[in-house]
Structure formats: structure tokens, C-alpha cells
Amino acid sequence: MIKFEGVVKTYPNGVQALKGVDLSIEQGEFVCIIGLSGAGKSTLLRSINQMHQITGGKLTVDDVDVSTLKGKELRRFRRNIGMVFQSFNLVKRTTVIKNVLAARVADMPLWKSLLGLYAKQDKIIALEALDQVGILEKAYSRADQLSGGQQQRVALARTVAQQPKIILADEPVASLDPVTSQQVMSDFVKINKTLNITVIANMHHVDIALKYANRIIGVKEGKIVFDGPSLKVTNDILKEIYGRELSDDDLMGA
Amino acid sequence: MDKIKKFFLPKPIILSNGKVVQPAMSPMVYVIPILLVMFFYSTSLTGFALGTLINRGSRFFDILVKMFPPNFGYFTKVWTPMVVTLVMSIVGTLAGAAFSIPAAYLSSENMVKSPLLKFIVRSIMSVLRTIPLLVLVILFLNMFGAGAFTGMISLGVFTFTIMTKMFYELIDTCDMGPFEAIESSGASRVKAFWTGIMPQLWGQYISILLYNFEMNIRNAAILGYVGAGGIGILLNDRLGWRAYPEVAMILLVLMLSVYLIESLSRYIRKRLL
Numbered sequence: 001m002i003k004f005e006g007v008v009k010t011y012p013n014g015v016q017a018l019k020g021v022d023l024s025i026e027q028g029e030f031v032c033i034i035g036l037s038g039a040g041k042s043t044l045l046r047s048i049n050q051m052h053q054i055t056g057g058k059l060t061v062d063d064v065d066v067s068t069l070k071g072k073e074l075r076r077f078r079r080n081i082g083m084v085f086q087s088f089n090l091v092k093r094t095t096v097i098k099n100v101l102a103a104r105v106a107d108m109p110l111w112k113s114l115l116g117l118y119a120k121q122d123k124i125i126a127l128e129a130l131d132q133v134g135i136l137e138k139a140y141s142r143a144d145q146l147s148g149g150q151q152q153r154v155a156l157a158r159t160v161a162q163q164p165k166i167i168l169a170d171e172p173v174a175s176l177d178p179v180t181s182q183q184v185m186s187d188f189v190k191i192n193k194t195l196n197i198t199v200i201a202n203m204h205h206v207d208i209a210l211k212y213a214n215r216i217i218g219v220k221e222g223k224i225v226f227d228g229p230s231l232k233v234t235n236d237i238l239k240e241i242y243g244r245e246l247s248d249d250d251l252m253g254a
Numbered sequence: 255m256d257k258i259k260k261f262f263l264p265k266p267i268i269l270s271n272g273k274v275v276q277p278a279m280s281p282m283v284y285v286i287p288i289l290l291v292m293f294f295y296s297t298s299l300t301g302f303a304l305g306t307l308i309n310r311g312s313r314f315f316d317i318l319v320k321m322f323p324p325n326f327g328y329f330t331k332v333w334t335p336m337v338v339t340l341v342m343s344i345v346g347t348l349a350g351a352a353f354s355i356p357a358a359y360l361s362s363e364n365m366v367k368s369p370l371l372k373f374i375v376r377s378i379m380s381v382l383r384t385i386p387l388l389v390l391v392i393l394f395l396n397m398f399g400a401g402a403f404t405g406m407i408s409l410g411v412f413t414f415t416i417m418t419k420m421f422y423e424l425i426d427t428c429d430m431g432p433f434e435a436i437e438s439s440g441a442s443r444v445k446a447f448w449t450g451i452m453p454q455l456w457g458q459y460i461s462i463l464l465y466n467f468e469m470n471i472r473n474a475a476i477l478g479y480v481g482a483g484g485i486g487i488l489l490n491d492r493l494g495w496r497a498y499p500e501v502a503m504i505l506l507v508l509m510l511s512v513y514l515i516e517s518l519s520r521y522i523r524k525r526l527l
Contacts, residue, residue: 051438078440089431094453102432102449106441113445155435162439 008056009043017043019222028196032203032213040222041202045168049081082159086171088151092144096154100126103162129161133187149180169201185212324502332507338402339484343470346406350413351463358421383415391482405482413466420462428454457526464519
């Protein structure tokens with residue numbers, strides 16, 4: 001369980017991205033966070049795995065106070081949390097399988113990772129992860145030969161190969177076309193259901209968020225202004241989150 | 255003053271609708287005088303005289319003429335020192351290149367968080383880089399004595415300083431996305447660098463390695479002059495005896511080797527990038 005208690009994040013330049021966030025997310029939930037750019041969605045997400053350090057309040061994951069973690073402990077903690085990015089963050093000049101295997105280096109001795117000596121078991125984990133997102137046959141292609149949707153699937157497979165309890169997805173479909181977006185979101189749902197991995201995704205497109213998530217969190221100016229099941233999201237609530245009516249441009253046609 | 259300005263300004267352009275556009279003054283207005291002043295100052299500083307070039311220009315070819323015909327039979331004697339020179343450059347380049355990876359990691363803007371550590375490493379590297387290769391050889395001669403090993407170590411250190419700088423500039427500008435992804439999975443920064451950054455840079459790394467190797471072969475040929483082994487010793491000796499046909503043979507072998515290696519290296523680099 002992830003628990004935010006009055007979490008505050010102030011950046012060194014004085015910008016307050018989170019202004020006292022209270023939130024708890026159970027294991028296995030599928031949550032989408034919506035809100036305007038700059039509302040604090042990314043900061044909220046990245047505070048969970050401490051890619052951004054919080055500056056106030058308390059944030060616990062399975063009863064571990066994450067802000068006290070440092071060095072080795074922090075790295076061990078991060079192994080349970082996978083992350084998917086808007087720009088995929090793959091090494092484009094290398095093969096798909098090597099990108100997925102990168103998720104295994106955290107658990108390997110340094111010398112083995114320097115020599116690239118992956119255990120057979122790691123290769124099987126990586127290939128099974130690729131199979132789960134349906135691109136097993138691309139395992140030995142170079143990542144830059146794949147389409148955007150396929151690249152995001154590789155990134156998802158990399159995260160699955162990490163065998164995490166939680167997946168954080170920062171705008172996972174924002175750079176994909178509508179059809180591909182839906183396919184990638186379906187992969188997220190499948191992984192959420194079959195592996196009981198908590199998925200927390202920042203979403204740009206409201207209709208896709210509403211379609212795939214069980215729970216919606218609306219963020220505005222560093223505060224949570226809505227938290228509830230996606231079925232209960234009304235136009236008034238969206239107006240409150242975004243400060244105006246949504247037009248067709250804000251929707252993807254899901 | 256205004257009149258001078260007007261003299262240098264290009265003529266205004268008049269459009270068909272009557273609008274007038276004044277083009278900006280060409281920077282050549284001050285660049286050319288500066289270049290001229292620098293040119294005349296440097297000719298007097300270096301003692302250059304056009305008269306010498308005309309009167310004694312043919313002297314340049316005196317020795318070249320004496321080199322013909324080259325003593326082809328001498329090849330058997332040139333062959334071994336040439337191989338020594340090549341080995342010296344290969345091993346020196348590889349050793350320097352290997353050590354340049356950790357040094358570049360420690361000097362790069364985006365890998366090292368501590369500004370103090372980065373400052374210390376960069377300062378040491380800058381100081382090392384200012385030592386001319388010939389001075390390095392003389393310093394190592396005292397340690398290891400004359401021979402190919404001294405040449406190898408000197409070339410290694412020299413390559414190390416240059417490649418570290420070239421390589422950390424590459425690290426500074428590479429895509430940090432994979433690094434962030436791997437670090438977020440709980441890997442240390444060194445592991446994230448090795449699996450997220452290095453695969454992006456291997457091609458460019460090999461390319462700068464080959465560039466340094468080409469440079470080192472030419473350097474290695476001279477190093478023999480100060481006692482670092484290889485073909486330079488032979489060249490020095492034959493020149494001293496004025497055995498010009500043999501000198502010619504040495505130069506031919508050297509030119510051919512450098513040409514072959516540069517062509518090969520250019521071919522590989524083209525395939526890499």
C-alpha cells in the first residue's frame with residue numbers, strides 16, 4: 001500500500017509542486033492521475049520511487065518511510081517499483097532483448113553487469129516479458145527499427161522483467177497515436193490484472209484515463225481536488241480539475 | 255566618422271513598393287584588416303622572407319634527390335622496427351583508451367553529482383593534458399630506460415588525457431532517458447551508465463579510439479628520436495650517417511603503413527557512425 005500523508009515538495013528554485021497531498025493506494029489498483037501540465041502529476045509520481053525527494057510530510061510504501069531511504073536501501077526499494085516514460089527511454093542503438101535485460105542489472109553483481117553476463121534465468125524472464133506484451137518476435141531487432149507503440153511495449157516489458165509490485169507510468173501514451181494508445185493501455189490493464197501489479201499512470205488524455213482506470217485522481221496546483229471511481233467523474237469535476245470545459249481537442253476519441 | 259561608416263555600408267535595397275532595406279555591414283570590414291596586421295606581424299616574428307623562398311627553395315629538394323633510388327634491399331632491416339612501432343602504438347592506444355572511460359565518467363557533467371569531485375578530476379586531467387608528448391617520454395625514460403616500453407607508456411598516458419576529454423564531451427550530450435529508466439529500477443549509477451549510456455556511445459568511442467591510433471602511429475615514429483624505441487631510432491641513425499637511400503626506404507615503409515591504417519580506420523569509422 002502506498003500512503004501519502006501531508007506530502008509537500010518544494011523545488012530548490014522555490015516552486016511548490018505538491019502542497020500537502022493525502023492519498024492511499026491499495027495493492028493491485030489501476031489509478032490514473034489527471035490534471036493540467038505543471039499541476040504536479042509528475043512530481044507526485046516520481047516521489048513514490050524517490051526519483052524526486054519529498055520535502056515535507058510522510059510517504060510510506062508497504063509501511064516503509066521512503067524519504068528516509070538512502071544509497072543501497074533506496075536502490076533495493078526501487079527494485080519493487082517499475083517506471084514507464086513518455087519518451088520510452090530505450091537505448092535505441094541496441095537490441096530489444098538487451099533493453100529488457102537492463103531491468104535485471106540492479107540484481108546482478110557489478111562485474112557481471114560490466115561484462116554483460118546475463119544468467120539464463122534472466123534471459124527467460126526478459127523473453128517472457130516480451131511475450132506478455134506480444135512482441136516476442138522482435139527480441140533481436142534493434143530498438144530504433146520499431147514503431148513508437150512497439151517501443152513503448154518494449155519499455156513496458158522492461159518494467160515487467162523487473163518483477164515489480166508497482167508500475168509508475170509518466171504519460172505513457174502521450175507520444176502515441178490514438179489507436180496505438182489504446183493497445184498500449186490494454187497491455188497495462190492486462191499486466192495489472194494478471195500479475196496484480198499496482199499501476200499508477202499520469203494521463204494527458206482524459207477519455208483514455210476514464211476508460212481504462214478504476215480510479216481517477218485529479219490534481220490541480222499541487223493539491224488533490226478529486227479522488228474517486230472513474231464512473232463518478234462528471235463534466236463538473238473535469239471543469240474543476242482543468243479550470244474550463246473540455247473540448248474535443250482534449251479527447252482522443254476513446 | 256559618419257562618412258567612414260557610410261563608405262563601408264552596403265547600398266540600400268529598394269523594394270518595388272518603395273520600402274527601403276539597409277543591409278547590415280559585413281564583418282569583413284574589420285576582419286580583413288585584423289588578418290593583414292596579424293599576417294605581417296607573424297612574418298617578421300618568424301623571420302620569413304620571400305627572397306629566401308625564391309632563392310633557396312630548390313634546396314628543399316637536395317636531400318630528396320639524394321634519396322633516389324631508395325635502397326629496397328634495406329626493407330629486411332626496416333621491417334622489425336616498424337612492427338615494434340605499430341605494437342607500441344596499438345598497446346599504448348588501447349591502454350589509454352581503457353582508462354579514459356572511468357576518467358571520462360568522473361569528469362562528465364551528468365554522471366557525477368559532486369561538483370568537488372568533478373572539479374578535482376577535471377583539473378588533474380587538464381594539467382596532464384598540457385604536458386607535451388616529448389616531455390612525457392623524457393620523464394618515463396628516467397623510469398623505464400630507453401626502449402619500446404617507454405614509448406608505449408608515454409603514448410598510453412597521452413592518449414588517456416586526450417580521449418578522456420573527447421569522451422566526456424560525448425557523455426555530456428547523450429540521451430539521459432535510458433539512464434533514468436535503469437536508475438529508477440534500483441540499479442546503481444555506475445550500472446545505469448554502463449547499460450544505459452555506453453551502448454549509445456560505443457560507436458563514437460571506437461571512432462575516437464581509431465583517430466587517436468592514427469595520430470599515435472605518426473607520433474611513435476618520432477619518439478624513437480628521444481630513445482623510445484621503434485622506427486624512429488633507425489631513422490635518426492640513418493639520417494646521421496647521411497644514408498639517404500636507406501632513409502628513403504624507411505620513409506616509404508612508414509608512409510605505406512600510415513596510409514593503410516588510415517584507410518582502414520576511415521572505413522571502420524564510416525561503418526560505425
